[in-house]
Amino acid sequence: MSTILKLENICYGYIDGGFKREILKNLSYEFEEGTFYTILGPSGSGKTTLLSIMAGLDKQESGKVYFDGEDVDKIGLYKYRRNKVGVVFQSYNLINYLTGLENILLAMTETDNKLPGNKSELAYALLEMVGITKTKADRMINKLSGGEQQRVAIARAIASNVDLIFADEPTGNLDTETEKEIIKLFQMLAQQYGKTIIAVTHSNEVSNLSDHRVFLNQGKLTDL
Numbered sequence: 407m408s409t410i411l412k413l414e415n416i417c418y419g420y421i422d423g424g425f426k427r428e429i430l431k432n433l434s435y436e437f438e439e440g441t442f443y444t445i446l447g448p449s450g451s452g453k454t455t456l457l458s459i460m461a462g463l464d465k466q467e468s469g470k471v472y473f474d475g476e477d478v479d480k481i482g483l484y485k486y487r488r489n490k491v492g493v494v495f496q497s498y499n500l501i502n503y504l505t506g507l508e509n510i511l512l513a514m515t516e517t518d519n520k521l522p523g524n525k526s527e528l529a530y531a532l533l534e535m536v537g538i539t540k541t542k543a544d545r546m547i548n549k550l551s552g553g554e555q556q557r558v559a560i561a562r563a564i565a566s567n568v569d570l571i572f573a574d575e576p577t578g579n580l581d582t583e584t585e586k587e588i589i590k591l592f593q594m595l596a597q598q599y600g601k602t603i604i605a606v607t608h609s610n611e612v613s614n615l616s617d618h619r620v621f622l623n624q625g626k627l628t629d630l
């Protein structure tokens with residue numbers, strides 16, 4: 407298996423009451439392709455900060471992020487976000503006045519990657535893959551349950567044909583049954599489609615179902 411994402415000596419801090427507080431300290435780690443990772447760690451340890459940096463939503467103060475061996479700074483953060491990664495949020499962040507299908511079609515316009523065939527057909531197929539039927543795909547987002555919305559959000563994350571997906575507490579708003587179904591989706595995406603999923607969670611149940619558990623504490627990542 408090969409490395410899809412490599413972090414090298416990442417440092418990041420926030421100014422807090424005039425003081426600089428270091429959150430990530432010379433953090434290094436390598437993520438392999440086709441694997442479902444979970445990152446655990448105490449509240450405030452920097453999990454969301456780290457995810458933002460890995461997803462190109464924020465920039466580290468020092469250190470390097472390599473995607474498939476290429477420096478993300480060289481790719482450019484804008485292109486990296488458009489063409490290399492997808493993000494899933496705790497609160498889904500879909501566009502409520504559009505249908506599920508329209509949310510996916512919109513995401514497909516926000517990449518330079520080539521998408522095969524008919525876009526609507528592909529969007530329906532992606533939604534079907536995450537368990538959203540055509541009838542539900544044509545419904546406004548606010549007429550879907552939380553679990554269904556998160557399924558649409560996962561389809562959106564992969565709609566631009568990317569192999570790396572980040573998720574920040576993706577099941578934080580869902581009941582335990584629905585949580586399990588979402589986790590099964592991540593397992594399927596890793597096993598059958600070779601995607602790499604890096605999900606932050608505070609749930610041991612979620613973490614126990616991932617392929618690889620990582621712990622963020624005192625600014626560093628360690629394997630569990």
Ligand SMILES: Nc1ncnc2c1ncn2[C@@H]1O[C@H](COP(=O)(O)OP(=O)(O)O)[C@@H](O)[C@H]1O
Nearest residue numbers: 420421429447448449450451452453454455456
């Ligand atoms: N924009 C910000 N400005 C100042 N401090 C921040 C900011 N964002 C996060 N922090 C602080 O950095 C620490 C790590 O935050 P975060 O990455 O959200 O942690 P986690 O997701 O693990 O709970 C926390 O102490 C938080 O208060």
Ligand SMILES: [Mg+2]
Nearest residue numbers: 453454455574
């Ligand atoms: Mg967080």
